[in-house]
Amino acid sequence: MSTIITDPALLTGQATEDAQPRKIGQYVTTNHIHYDGHTGQIYKIWLLNFLMNIITLGIYSFWGKTRLRQYVAGAFSLNKDRFEYTGTGKELFLGFLKAIPLFLVLYLPYMVASFMDPEAIWPLVLLVPLFYVFPIAIYSALRYRMNRTNWRSIRFGLDGSAIRYANLYLWRWFLDIVSLGILIPYSDVKRYRYLADHASYGNILFRFEGRGKDLMFIHLATYSVALGLLLIAFYGFQLIAASFAMMQATAAEYGLPIDEAVFFMLSETSLPGALAYIMLPFILFPLVRLIYKTALIHEMTNHLYAGDIGFRSTVTTTGLIKLKLGNFFILMCTLGLGMPYIMQRNLRFFAQHTQVRGDLETSDIKQVTNRKSSDAEGLQAVMGLDSGLM
Numbered sequence: 001m002s003t004i005i006t007d008p009a010l011l012t013g014q015a016t017e018d019a020q021p022r023k024i025g026q027y028v029t030t031n032h033i034h035y036d037g038h039t040g041q042i043y044k045i046w047l048l049n050f051l052m053n054i055i056t057l058g059i060y061s062f063w064g065k066t067r068l069r070q071y072v073a074g075a076f077s078l079n080k081d082r083f084e085y086t087g088t089g090k091e092l093f094l095g096f097l098k099a100i101p102l103f104l105v106l107y108l109p110y111m112v113a114s115f116m117d118p119e120a121i122w123p124l125v126l127l128v129p130l131f132y133v134f135p136i137a138i139y140s141a142l143r144y145r146m147n148r149t150n151w152r153s154i155r156f157g158l159d160g161s162a163i164r165y166a167n168l169y170l171w172r173w174f175l176d177i178v179s180l181g182i183l184i185p186y187s188d189v190k191r192y193r194y195l196a197d198h199a200s201y202g203n204i205l206f207r208f209e210g211r212g213k214d215l216m217f218i219h220l221a222t223y224s225v226a227l228g229l230l231l232i233a234f235y236g237f238q239l240i241a242a243s244f245a246m247m248q249a250t251a252a253e254y255g256l257p258i259d260e261a262v263f264f265m266l267s268e269t270s271l272p273g274a275l276a277y278i279m280l281p282f283i284l285f286p287l288v289r290l291i292y293k294t295a296l297i298h299e300m301t302n303h304l305y306a307g308d309i310g311f312r313s314t315v316t317t318t319g320l321i322k323l324k325l326g327n328f329f330i331l332m333c334t335l336g337l338g339m340p341y342i343m344q345r346n347l348r349f350f351a352q353h354t355q356v357r358g359d360l361e362t363s364d365i366k367q368v369t370n371r372k373s374s375d376a377e378g379l380q381a382v383m384g385l386d387s388g389l390m
Helices: 039-055 061-075 089-116 122-147 162-178 184-197 212-254 258-268 271-302 317-334 339-352 378-382
Strands: 002-005 028-035 076-078 081-085 149-151 154-158 199-201 204-208 304-306 309-313 354-357
Touching: 028 339, 039 061, 039 339, 061 076, 061 081, 061 089, 089 122, 122 149, 122 154, 122 162, 162 184, 184 199, 184 204, 184 212, 184 271, 212 271, 271 304, 271 309, 271 317, 317 339, 339 354
Parallel strands: none
Antiparallel strands: 002 028, 028 076, 028 354, 076 081, 081 149, 149 154, 154 199, 199 204, 204 304, 304 309, 309 354
16 A cells, blocks of 8 residues: 655645655655455464475474575565565575585584594684674675566665675674664664665665664663663672672581571572572673664665665654563464464564665566576575574
8 A cells, every 4th residue: 555645845845754665757656565364374384394304304394494585575566566475495495405514624623623632622723714604605695696586577786795794794793792772773774784785676776875874873872871780680690690799608617417508698698689689680791782673774775766766664762662562472482383373473573674765666667687596595504694594
């Protein structure tokens, strides 16, 4: 469904950066993404994949993963036209086989060194190259998925270099550590910009105009609160240490057995309060950082363009907190069996809060026929970076 917006700011050309996209003729059309996948069907596919993976010792996972992606992609529609995933299980399996030798070459030196000197720590240095492979696997997998996704029979794409992305990824990771986390917004934006600026839909190129400095205030505010919560948790650990010291002293002084000393500690010491000091910060920490996560989603979405087409996110912090808390309790209460339902919640949330703004009926979009075929996501499968749901 499409709606016509007649905001005076847009009609007069005085729209802010958040008004997506920039003025297109006289009107801006808001196109809503729809998702009509059924939880029951997701469960059937997921359960079949689970059972077949046991029977085939995991080999079926490539075909099961493909079947799930095909169903999910087909459940999304934009302007009444559905998306399509054209990847195959055979491609994923062959990509996995290609990645195994590389993984063994990188991992074998560590295995040999650990076998020769089991108590030594230095062999861990030999695992450093695997950190470099991690972002390469992420980029290669994303490129494969985009190149196998169509809308209106026109394929998405991701060019660029996985090596350059890995260099950028690790460099920004290093800067985040050196800056004690202060530069996280700049790193998030720069990594996303590399992905967005190398993405395409047919002959239409994406571009990202977001800025890391726009996120700094929210980041520093939530980061400061998060650090304060960690200090409270540290204080709780100190109280626990003091409580155990008191328990040992009491047991030694009165000759109490250990079970009575523990009962004394629980009833007479500050252990219950100490546990609260520890648990509460670890619960609040991720919730506080969801404020920054919401701002990051807005920055990434509201400043993303594909030609004259813009995007907008309507995600709120409250909605994101409800989603994450609900997913957590579902996961805990079902012992992992609720994963398909969690995926459904995430997909619906994305569809409900993402808008595509602009004229989608343009005739300028054409299929690119000379794009190189991308390899399947073998490294990601070898390294266990994919949950198998998507």
